Amino acid sequence: MQTLKKRADFLRAAKGVRRVEGAVTLETCKTPDGAAPGGAPRVGFTASRKIGNAVARNRAKRRLRAAASQLLPLLGRGGHDYVLVARASTGTRAFDALLADVTAALKAAHRQLDRMAGEAI
């Protein structure tokens, strides 16, 4: 799975669809043409200083990465960028609950994307 590395990719995702669910915030948008050969979903992780010190931020990103590696191959849509933003409770929430949060956020974001696509047509 390809990870996002450019600041511009994160900014583009932040302007797209945003869902807050439990201990995570999900931001997503379409991958720009040509950026991801093969059409696999791309993913990025963010933890701001509001989360805590460096140890807390690292831990939050690791748990999000673990969750994404389980869920995105099943639920992710090709040709989309996903950004998982850590929240204050990301480091301490039970992992089952964290998985449920990410799943719910993905499904809700997909519904919103479909609705926007329908309006566009």
Add this chain to the structure above:
RNA sequence: UCAGAUGGCCGGGUGACCGCGGGCAGCAAUGUUCGAGGAAAGUCCGGGCUCCACGGAAAUACGGUGCCGGUUAACGGCCGGCGGGGGCGACCCCAGGGAAAGCGCCACAGAAAUGACACCGCCUAAGACCCUAAAGGUCCGGCAAGGUUGAAAUGGUGCGGUAAGAGCGCACCGCGUCUUUGGCAACAAAGGCGGCACGGCAAGCCCCACCGGGAGCAAGACCAAAUAGGGACGGCAGGUUGCGUUUUCCGCGUAGCCGUCCGGGUCGGUCGCGUGAGGUGUGUGGCGACACAUAUCCCAGAGGAAUGGUCAUCACCGCGCAAGCGGUACAGAACCCGGCUUACAGGCCAUCUGACACU
């Protein structure tokens, strides 16, 4: 046993499955091995390394350091001493050069704050006057003991002395100064001399001694799409046109397009990047910091940034009769090293001090 002082150490362990980053082997699949800290933190000092600047050296300015000796690559670190202060003690604390080079400041209170001073007080001996004596009073005066203020008041205590007092005299203590002795030194001790002359602040300026060129791995080096502009060479087109040569003619110069190369350096990539003032053990020297010798080990190197998820079991702590449940600090390397400072659940070890008890 209790209370305390100092120095040091640990910072959850083991196993299973699915994953992550680097090295090595391999065409690959894959295999194998290594993978955060005592502070990785704050970025406060000192160095290595890199680039820039610069005749050498010194001075001025600015900044830093500040008892003495040692240690170190170096330091504002560390070690050992000295001085001052605190504690019954083990031990702890100190921004600890110079105030007779100079300037400045010393609020409030107080009589007086440095050219020290006289508010309340103390005295009436000598001299003059009143009172014809005595006693007393007035003047001229003397004094700074006692009181009051303050962070600080021109040595302190005692005895003598005096009208009252005063280093006025003496003893001891303090201070200053000289000499001797001990010590590498800071300094200490002893003796002589001086009747006291010399208030505090240098963390206000300043003086003295010593140290310091600047910027930092986003340093710096290399490879190199694109693009702007430049250069060289070749080809095509052209003597029609524009511009310059004051005007006309002639002539000359210049302006176009394409390709290759040079140069340039952006996105990106590679290096810098971990064998080092390295760790560990042993020995020797030293009170110690540390040094030397020797053996042995290779121990993170990412670049949106690697350690996560699930489970079992053990250890410790809390709650609970129990089954069990919950918790396990502070905190994440980013060029490297030596320090300092700050944070830290819980636990361990060694040495020493005081008190009590027992032998």
